[in-house]
Amino acid sequence: MVDSLTYTPKxxxxxxxxxxxxxxAGECASRVKKTLQQLGLKQEIIKRIAxxxxxxxxxxxxxxxxxxxxxxxxxxGITILTQDVGAGIEDIDLAMKEGYSTATxxxxxxxxxxxxxxxxxxxxxDDLYIESKVGVGTNLEARVFFNNRKKxxxxx
Amino acid sequence: MTLKEVQELLEAxxxxxxxxxxxxxxxxxxACDLISEMLxxxxxxxxxxxxxxxxxxxxxxxxxxxxxxxFVGGRRPDPSVxxxxxxxxxxxxxxxxxxxxxxxxxxxxxxxxxxx
Numbered sequence: 001m002v003d004s005l006t007y008t009p010k011x012x013x014x015x016x017x018x019x020x021x022x023x024x025a026g027e028c029a030s031r032v033k034k035t036l037q038q039l040g041l042k043q044e045i046i047k048r049i050a051x052x053x054x055x056x057x058x059x060x061x062x063x064x065x066x067x068x069x070x071x072x073x074x075x076x077g078i079t080i081l082t083q084d085v086g087a088g089i090e091d092i093d094l095a096m097k098e099g100y101s102t103a104t105x106x107x108x109x110x111x112x113x114x115x116x117x118x119x120x121x122x123x124x125x126d127d128l129y130i131e132s133k134v135g136v137g138t139n140l141e142a143r144v145f146f147n148n149r150k151k152x153x154x155x156x
Numbered sequence: 157m158t159l160k161e162v163q164e165l166l167e168a169x170x171x172x173x174x175x176x177x178x179x180x181x182x183x184x185x186x187a188c189d190l191i192s193e194m195l196x197x198x199x200x201x202x203x204x205x206x207x208x209x210x211x212x213x214x215x216x217x218x219x220x221x222x223x224x225x226x227f228v229g230g231r232r233p234d235p236s237v238x239x240x241x242x243x244x245x246x247x248x249x250x251x252x253x254x255x256x257x258x259x260x261x262x263x264x265x266x267x268x269x270x271x272x
Contacts, residue, residue, distance in 0.1 A: 025215070
């Protein structure tokens with residue numbers, strides 16, 4: 001297992017996410033996970049990245065009318081970007097709070113919408129940047145460094 | 157205990173998973189009905205106990221490397237979900253028992269949560 005990918009060329013993977021396309025989230029996470037396993041990354045890092053991708057893609061499927069998830073892998077780390085057109089977030093600080101959710105009953109019944117998505121993403125990221133405009137959409141950028149031991153504890 | 161022993165203890169039916177899969181050792185269990193909690197707390201090689209029966213459960217189990225999934229309360233997932241379990245080599249079981257009784261019986265038999 002390696003801490004950095006000095007031998008790895010830059011890789012970019014992109015997924016289109018449609019409105020209420022709930023199943024794409026698991027597929028995105030699963031596919032990127034396989035790629036990272038092939039690269040020989042540590043399991044804790046792969047798990048953090050998979051969680052970020054799953055939650056970020058699910059947020060787009062739940063709250064946006066269209067969007068995409070882009071994953072850039074470089075020798076130092078991985079950047080996960082989502083860009084969507086949709087409701088946007090009125091109060092980002094509030095949305096980051098665990099338990100706060102605007103998801104519908106239908107979403108909650110599927111086991112989502114617990115208000116843990118953004119806080120899960122924050123917990124698993126080394127850097128996180130979110131910009132949003134109500135009625136326009138949201139951009140999210142999460143970064144995970146391969147060689148950052150700060151967040152690779154057992155609890156994540 | 158093995159998954160086969162879990163099946164007998166919890167009076168469960170096997171929805172998918174061959175004899176080899178059922179010989180897998182179960183030491184850690186996690187019971188939960190929220191996908192975000194599964195992603196955060198589900199440990200590799202554990203048994204997931206849930207009353208959710210949609211395909212997201214299989215996705216979460218697959219992404220988090222769970223060993224197997226037990227559906228409680230006699231809730232049977234759609235054939236497409238079972239097919240997904242089969243495809244991802246995640247044995248799926250269904251028990252008529254509810255979550256509390258499942259966890260109680262497993263705990264009595266030495267199975268623990270992750271923090272033990």
